[in-house]
Amino acid sequence: DSNIDADSLGGNPLPFGSNVNFAIEGSGVTLKGFSTYPISNGIAPESTPAMGVLIAADLVAKGGTIPTNVFLTMDVITPGLKSQVRWPITVVVPP
Numbered sequence: 001d002s003n004i005d006a007d008s009l010g011g012n013p014l015p016f017g018s019n020v021n022f023a024i025e026g027s028g029v030t031l032k033g034f035s036t037y038p039i040s041n042g043i044a045p046e047s048t049p050a051m052g053v054l055i056a057a058d059l060v061a062k063g064g065t066i067p068t069n070v071f072l073t074m075d076v077i078t079p080g081l082k083s084q085v086r087w088p089i090t091v092v093v094p095p
Contacts, residue, residue: 014039018078022053028067029089030056057091067091 014020018039024031032054053072060066070089075082 014076015078016040018076020051021075021077022051023073023075024055024070024089025073025086026067026070026089028058028060029070029091030058032056055089060093066093 016039020037020039022031022035035053037051055072057067067089068091070091071086072089073087074085076085077083
């Protein structure tokens with residue numbers, strides 16, 4: 001858009017009342033730390049906080065089953081709309 005007061009590159013922050021939520025679909029993997037980010041009222045893109053999650057695989061006993069079919073999901077919930085993005089998680093055992 002042309003709102004250069006919000007961002008000279010043309011973007012806008014998420015609307016007030018939005019939430020960004022991260023979750024794990026499947027088992028054998030855990031989120032550590034924050035997984036929900038409420039969006040405060042702001043007029044500049046900097047008012048949308050930096051978001052991220054730490055993902056840790058659960059311990060697997062020697063010869064055990066490596067987690068498969070696990071996804072990281074991100075729900076972006078704005079007033080009146082919910083969108084979801086899913087990323088597959090590949091758990092690798094170091095040699």
